[in-house]
Amino acid sequence: MISARLPRVIDILQRTGCTAPELAAKVYCTERSAQQMIKRLRLAGTVHIQEWARSGRILVAVYRYGIGTDAARPLPLTPVERLRRHRARETLDDKAFRLARERGHRLKPRRDPLVAALFGDR
Numbered sequence: 001m002i003s004a005r006l007p008r009v010i011d012i013l014q015r016t017g018c019t020a021p022e023l024a025a026k027v028y029c030t031e032r033s034a035q036q037m038i039k040r041l042r043l044a045g046t047v048h049i050q051e052w053a054r055s056g057r058i059l060v061a062v063y064r065y066g067i068g069t070d071a072a073r074p075l076p077l078t079p080v081e082r083l084r085r086h087r088a089r090e091t092l093d094d095k096a097f098r099l100a101r102e103r104g105h106r107l108k109p110r111r112d113p114l115v116a117a118l119f120g121d122r
Contacts, residue, residue, distance in 0.1 A: 005029055009037050010046075013065035017050040023063070038063055 003009075005027050012018060012026055024034035041047040042063075050064035051071045059074065077085070090098070111121070 003033075003037060005033075006037055006040075009034070010041070010065055013041075013047060013063060017062040017064040019053065019055070019060045019062055021055075021060075041065070 008027055009023060012023060018026065020034045020038060021031050023038070024031040027034065038047060045067065047063050047065055048068040049061045049070040050068075051062045052059050052073055053062050054060070087095075
């Protein structure tokens with residue numbers, strides 16, 4: 001079964017690299033249909049992964065028509081790298097709130113004397 005949109009997909013991928021959602025928008029089909037067409041072309045060996053792009057927090061493959069090797073997928077961020085990126089985006093108010101919360105965790109609450117008289121020390 002040959003798709004009527006497949007020649008258009010090939011034409012678009014020859015001109016520029018696209019992700020599956022971008023391709024679906026350009027060809028006016030569902031994202032799943034675009035993924036299936038890309039899979040069919042990848043199995044035939046005519047499409048390769050040009051690069052990996054970040055869409056929000058998710059890595060998305062950018063496909064390109066032609067014979068080539070797939071780009072290596074970037075390694076996931078370590079927890080320390082994620083924390084550094086998060087703190088780099090943090091505003092001054094957020095930082096002050098975080099530091100106050102950390103100071104509050106170090107404080108041990110004092111037991112109310114009236115409650116201690118009624119119920120004991122522990």
